[in-house]
Every structure is written in C-alpha cells, then in structure tokens.
Amino acid sequence: NHNHNHNHHFRHADSNASPPSSAVAKISHLKAVVLGDAPASEEDDVVLPSHDFSRQALVPSQQKYLEMYKASIENPAGFWSGIASSEFYWKQRWGDQVYSENLDVRRGNIKIEWFKGGITNVCYNCLDRNIDAGLADKIALYWESNEPGFDATLTYSQLLQRVCQLANYLKSVGVRKGDAVVVYLPMLMELPITMLACARIGAVHSVVFAGFSSESLAQRIVDCKPKVVITCNAVKRGPKTVFLKDIVDAALIDSANKGISVDVCLTYENQLALKREKTKWKEGRDIWWEDVVPKYPTSCDVEWVDAEDPLFLLYTSGSTGKPKGVLHTTGGYMVYTATTFKYAFDYKDSDVYWCTADCGWITGHSYVTYGPMLNGATVLLYEGAPSYPDPGRCWDIVDKYKVTIFYTAPTLVRSLMRDGDEYVTRYSRKSLRVLGSVGEPINPSAWRWFFNVVGGSRCPISDTWWQTETGGFMITPLPGAWPQKPGSATFPFFGVQPVIVDEKGVELDGECSGYLCVKSSWPGAFRTLYGDHERYETTYFKPFPGYYFTGDGCSRDKDGYHWLTGRVDDVINVSGHRIGTAEVESALVSHPQCAEAAVVGVEHQVKGQGIYAFVTPVEGISYSEELRKSLILTVRTQIGAFAAPDKIHWAPALPKTRSGKIMRRILRKIAARQLDELGDTSTLADPGVVDQLIKLADT
Numbered sequence: 018n019h020n021h022n023h024n025h026h027f028r029h030a031d032s033n034a035s036p037p038s039s040a041v042a043k044i045s046h047l048k049a050v051v052l053g054d055a056p057a058s059e060e061d062d063v064v065l066p067s068h069d070f071s072r073q074a075l076v077p078s079q080q081k082y083l084e085m086y087k088a089s090i091e092n093p094a095g096f097w098s099g100i101a102s103s104e105f106y107w108k109q110r111w112g113d114q115v116y117s118e119n120l121d122v123r124r125g126n127i128k129i130e131w132f133k134g135g136i137t138n139v140c141y142n143c144l145d146r147n148i149d150a151g152l153a154d155k156i157a158l159y160w161e162s163n164e165p166g167f168d169a170t171l172t173y174s175q176l177l178q179r180v181c182q183l184a185n186y187l188k189s190v191g192v193r194k195g196d197a198v199v200v201y202l203p204m205l206m207e208l209p210i211t212m213l214a215c216a217r218i219g220a221v222h223s224v225v226f227a228g229f230s231s232e233s234l235a236q237r238i239v240d241c242k243p244k245v246v247i248t249c250n251a252v253k254r255g256p257k258t259v260f261l262k263d264i265v266d267a268a269l270i271d272s273a274n275k276g277i278s279v280d281v282c283l284t285y286e287n288q289l290a291l292k293r294e295k296t297k298w299k300e301g302r303d304i305w306w307e308d309v310v311p312k313y314p315t316s317c318d319v320e321w322v323d324a325e326d327p328l329f330l331l332y333t334s335g336s337t338g339k340p341k342g343v344l345h346t347t348g349g350y351m352v353y354t355a356t357t358f359k360y361a362f363d364y365k366d367s368d369v370y371w372c373t374a375d376c377g378w379i380t381g382h383s384y385v386t387y388g389p390m391l392n393g394a395t396v397l398l399y400e401g402a403p404s405y406p407d408p409g410r411c412w413d414i415v416d417k418y419k420v421t422i423f424y425t426a427p428t429l430v431r432s433l434m435r436d437g438d439e440y441v442t443r444y445s446r447k448s449l450r451v452l453g454s455v456g457e458p459i460n461p462s463a464w465r466w467f468f469n470v471v472g473g474s475r476c477p478i479s480d481t482w483w484q485t486e487t488g489g490f491m492i493t494p495l496p497g498a499w500p501q502k503p504g505s506a507t508f509p510f511f512g513v514q515p516v517i518v519d520e521k522g523v524e525l526d527g528e529c530s531g532y533l534c535v536k537s538s539w540p541g542a543f544r545t546l547y548g549d550h551e552r553y554e555t556t557y558f559k560p561f562p563g564y565y566f567t568g569d570g571c572s573r574d575k576d577g578y579h580w581l582t583g584r585v586d587d588v589i590n591v592s593g594h595r596i597g598t599a600e601v602e603s604a605l606v607s608h609p610q611c612a613e614a615a616v617v618g619v620e621h622q623v624k625g626q627g628i629y630a631f632v633t634p635v636e637g638i639s640y641s642e643e644l645r646k647s648l649i650l651t652v653r654t655q656i657g658a659f660a661a662p663d664k665i666h667w668a669p670a671l672p673k674t675r676s677g678k679i680m681r682r683i684l685r686k687i688a689a690r691q692l693d694e695l696g697d698t699s700t701l702a703d704p705g706v707v708d709q710l711i712k713l714a715d716t
C-alpha cells in the first residue's frame with residue numbers, strides 16, 4: 018500500500034537503456050552562478066563549483082566523477098576491493114568472492130554479503146591503524162558542553178586508551194563477542210567511546226537516542242536482551258536538566274516485568290548536570306563508570322571478527338507499530354561509511370568536522386563516529402541545544418574550533434533562518450569550506466540561505482540522501498565535481514544504482530517521477546532486521562521484486578538530477594526524525610479515553626513535517642483541553658517528546674471505506690486544509706463524516 022501524495026507522470030524506460038543513464042547528464046541551464054562570485058538568487062538554476070574549490074577537490078570534475086562512477090558500476094568487486102585493501106587493515110583477506118547477493122525475492126531468500134571471510138575490526142581501523150600512521154597526537158574529539166566555557170579534548174592515543182579501559186571493563190562483566198550492549202547516553206565523549214569499545218570486543222551496540230521514553234527504551238532492551246546497559250545520571254539540554262538515569266530505572270523495571278533483567282547498569286556521573294549524591298541508585302546493579310573503568314588497563318587486545326559479523330543494531334520506525342532493529346555488519350559498513358565520508362565532504366587531514374546529529378540516530382553512527390574516525394578526522398561533539406544560550410551558538414562554536422565541515426539538518430537551518438541573519442553574521446565563519454544537509458528534503462529557500470548567509474556563497478552544500486538502512490550516503494553531491502541545484506541531492510554515490518519505478522515496478526527513464534528503489538547491493542546496506550528476516554524481505558524487497566525499495570518518492574529532471582519528494586509510506590519525518598504514524602496511533606489509543614486515532618503528516622514551517630492526529634474519544638467523553646493535553650502526554654511517555662502531536666483534531670468518527678479501512682488520503686487533505694482537493698468521497702461508508710471533520714477543524 019504505497020500512498021501517492023501527488024500525481025506522478027511516468028515515462029517508461031526503453032529496455033536497452035544503460036543503468037547509469039542518470040549520471041550522464043548534460044547541464045542545459047544557461048543561468049548559473051559560480052561559487053564565491055555572488056549570492057545565489059531565486060533565478061539561479063545551478064550553482065557551479067568555483068575553480069579554486071575544484072582544483073583542490075578529490076573529485077575535481079564531472080568527467081572524473083563519471084569515470085569513477087562507471088568503474089564502480091561495471092566492476093563493483095574490483096572498485097570496492099581496491100579501496101578495502103588499500104585503505105583498511107585486514108587480519109586476513111576475504112575469500113574468493115568480494116560480494117554475493119540476492120535482491121530478488123523470486124529467486125529465494127534475500128542475502129547481501131561483502132568481504133565475507135575477511136577478518137578485521139572496525140575499532141582497530143578507527144584508532145590503532147591511524148595511530149600507527151602517525152596520528153597519535155592528533156585531536157580525535159573536541160567536546161563542547163551545553164554550557165559555554167566548558168570543553169574537553171582527546172587525542173587519538175588518549176581516545177584509544179579510554180576505549181581500551183571500557184572494553185576491558187565490559188569483558189570483566191562477561192560481555193563477549195556477539196553480546197548486545199544497550200547504550201542510552203547523550204552527546205558526551207563517552208558515547209563514541211562506548212561504541213568503539215563494543216566494536217573492539219565484537220559486542221553489538223544498540224544505541225537508543227536519549228530522547229526516547231522509558232517505554233521505548235524498555236521495548237528495545239526486551240528485543241535485544243543486553244548484558245549491560247550504559248547511561249549517565251543526567252544531562253543539560255539548553256536550560257533544562259534531563260534525568261536520564263530515572264528513565265533507565267523505569268525501563269529496567271519495565272523490561273524485568275517482561276522477563277528480561279539486566280545485571281549491570283554502568284552509569285557515568287555527568288557532574289556538570291547532576292552530582293552522584295542526588296542520583297537514585299540500585300545497589301548491586303548500578304555502577305559508577307568513574308569508579309571502575311579508569312582502573313582497567315589502557316590497552317586491550319582486539320577481537321578479530323568476520324566482515325559479516327554484526328557491528329550494531331539501530332531501531333528505526335516503519336509503517337507498523339513495532340520499531341525495526343536494523344542490523345549492520347562489520348566490513349562493508351566500515352568501507353562504505355569511510356569512503357562516502359571522504360568523498361562527499363571532500364575530506365582533508367586538516368579539516369575540523371562537526372555534525373550536529375546525535376549518535377542516537379544513524380547519522381551519528383556513520384558520520385559522527387565511524388566514517389570520520391576511520392579517516393582519522395578531528396570530530397567535534399556538541400552536547401547541547403543548538404540555539405542555547407542564543408541562536409548564534411552554532412557559529413560561536415564554528416569560530417571557536419575553526420570548523421571546516423559543518424553537517425546538519427534542514428530543520429535547524431530553517432529555525433536559524435527565522436531567528437535572523439544577525440546571529441550568523443556577527444561571527445566570522447571563515448574556516449567553513451563544506452556544508453552538509455541530511456534528514457529530509459531541503460527546500461530551495463533554506464538551501465539558498467544556508468549557502469549565502471552561513472557559507473558566505475563560498476561553500477558547496479552536500480545534500481546527502483540516505484537512510485538508517487543504507488548505512489551511508491546514497492545520493493549526494495561531491496563538492497567541486499558537479500554544478501549544484503538548490504534542493505536536489507544530485508547524483509548517486511559510487512556503486513549505487515538508484516532507479517525510479519512506477520507502481521507496477523517498471524523502471525522509468527529520463528525525466529520522471531515515481532518510487533525510489535535501488536538495483537543491486539552496496540557495501541553499507543543493512544543485512545537483516547534483527548530477529549525478523551521475513552519482515553526485512555516483506556518491507557523492503559517484496560514491494561518491487563528485484564529491487565530494494567526505499568519508501569521514498571523521487572523525481573529526476575531532464576539533467577538527471579534527483580529530487581527527493583518525501584516518504585510514500587506511513588512514515589513521517591519530523592525535524593529529520595523518522596516516526597511511524599502507527600506508533601503514534603498505538604500510543605494514542607492506549608489512552609483510556611481514546612476510542613480511535615489516525616495520524617498523518619502535515620507540512621510544518623520549521624520541522625518539515627508536523628504530526629497531525631485525528632482522535633475519536635470513547636462514548637460519553639467530551640472534547641476538552643485537558644484531554645488534549647493528556648493525549649499528548651501519553652505519546653511523550655510512550656515514545657518520546659519528539660513524537661508529540663502538533664495538533665489533535667477531534668473526530669466524531671473517521672472516514673472509512675465500507676470495508677472499514679481508514680481513508681488517509683482524505684485525512685491528509687483535511688489536515689492540510691486543501692478542502693477543494695478531497696476527491697471522491699462517495700466510496701465512504703458515511704460521507705457525512707467529512708463535513709463533521711471540517712466543522713471541527715479549528716476547535
């Protein structure tokens with residue numbers, strides 16, 4: 018059931034069309050602006066890379082990109098094994114086959130394997146290998162606290178020591194290769210330290226974003242049954258203190274009630290937020306990080322693992338209520354995140370890199386921790402809220418650390434844009450050279466503001482399209498290589514074959530619009546959904562047999578540029594956070610006074626999409642402000658504050674077909690107030706419902 022949000026005009030591919038046709042585009046536009054020349058204005062169709070930038074870029078031209086892209090598609094095994102063997106350490110080389118795959122459900126089970134038989138370790142490649150190459154004293158991590166004035170640094174060798182101490186501690190409490198460790202930490206240095214320590218001993222980390230509620234955390238604990246949970250007592254976000262340990266306590270009670278008890282809760286004392294004396298404590302289970310971890314040796318043998326051994330689990334939202342445990346393995350993920358990071362940001366050794374994403378999401382996994390560290394980059398971690406104490410904080414941080422690559426989400430760009438240029442222009446920002454965007458389509462006006470005001474019309478923007486499932490960038494500009502079009506993610510990364518299909522799964526060519534799929538595998542692809550390979554196949558490979566289905570709509574223009582148009586399934590994207598409408602609905606209906614609920618996404622000025630909920634209270638309960646608040650609270654406690662509905666729309670009944678199916682198409686139109694586009698309502702069991710809903714729209 019893929020819902021169409023807009024009318025698509027399909028043009029079919031002729032059967033002889035060569036696969037990378039999208040990449041052999043010619044720029045037909047005449048109007049263009051060169052980076053550094055002048056601000057990009059509304060009429061500029063394309064922004065050309067400047068000579069100065071291109072000259073120093075890793076991929077300096079379209080020709081070079083096309084050459085490399087062609088090589089990667091014609092001979093994926095050769096392309097990726099060349100990179101894997103020259104840029105990484107392998108204890109033992111992979112077997113005869115670089116990769117093997119079956120992406121076609123009609124030919125049996127879906128299987129993707131890269132570098133199988135190769136023996137390596139991602140932590141070793143991030144730390145030991147870079148230290149051996151001379152980076153021991155290079156800054157690995159800069160940490161900036163929520164409170165201006167508090168910061169810290171770790172060099173690569175110091176980071177390795179910290180990682181080893183934690184790895185040794187984890188081994189001492191019985192964590193072995195293949196065991197899960199659940200991590201519920203904010204953006205402290207201890208978060209990447211924990212990820213790397215798990216990787217070092219072959220344990221599988223499952224990082225849960227520290228904005229999820231205790232119930233969501235419990236659900237994830239029950240699913241992967243960790244030996245240890247790692248958290249901290251509290252964190253400051255802007256002016257607020259969040260008591261994370263209390264949330265973990267509740268989650269551990271909840272999961273114990275469901276039969277999963279956790280022996281060890283390792284808790285970091287985040288002194289800037291809360292002293293240990295004030296932290297609730299369970300003797301025997303809870304252990305202060307600072308009391309044990311520093312006592313362990315600063316070196317720790319590496320657990321050598323197979324390229325196809327799991328590296329981590331990360332839960333994400335789908336169309337049904339239960340979150341999916343996306344599983345990534347070791348070798349392919351390592352090679353893919355490092356390579357995409359390097360090319361998409363035109364990485365140089367002297368760069369100072371800042372990604373504003375939290376490690377609790379995939380962006381933080383691939384592009385705060387693994388991708389940059391594999392490249393030996395200097396990474397900035399920021400603990401706090403981006404507009405605290407004022408909307409200039411980001412640029413204050415950029416100037417303080419001389420950040421060169423700044424990677425963020427459109428929602429932050431839009432919110433800073435609203436706050437006014439003066440917060441930006443009072444800072445120098447002259448260190449910046451590359452900007453990045455991720456999480457949702459970036460609208461052209463936000464793109465131009467980011468480009469002109471933040472980047473001073475000097476810095477290319479890498480608008481990276483990808484997903485938790487893809488592990489790394491899939492469609493992205495390579496700075497310096499391509500003319501950019503504001504709002505377009507441009508062209509596929511090396512080795513990626515995106516295709517746009519119609520609803521029958523027929524590939525479209527040329528200028529077209531439809532469902533975005535991917536043909537054949539890439540090293541960073543997820544291998545399964547934890548404990549549910551069937552759901553993996555059903556969700557991603559059955560809708561369009563022969564392809565990986567992304568869940569996104571996409572159009573391609575006459576120059577071959579890709580324009581992502583948003584999700585076509587029941588997933589909404591709020592401030593770049595993926596939320597399943599079904600998850601919010603099931604939270605709402607668990608409220609004793611809620612009979613029925615239907616949730617849709619609606620356009621939102623800052624968040625991209627907002628959460629719009631239609632709610633029918635149980636018989637005899639009247640609409641009230643109190644009920645509205647209590648419904649929203651229920652969603653906050655069951656999922657997390659970021660999933661709280663923006664609007665509750667009272668519904669005497671929901672529009673349903675005669676067979677009882679909710680007609681979401683109509684609800685989306687009502688939510689968007691596109692009342693003249695409701696379409697045919699005659700198939701509804703009770704067409705009168707629509708008028709009732711319209712009457713209640715603004716109550």
Ligand code: WTA
Nearest residue numbers: 455456457458480481482483484485581595
């Ligand atoms: C959306 C985040 C347009 C898309 C890395 C995708 C984007 C979902 C972009 C994945 C982009 C991400 N342009 N849309 N540059 N990046 N998306 O799993 O709908 O949290 O399917 O991964 O975000 O969200 P996820």
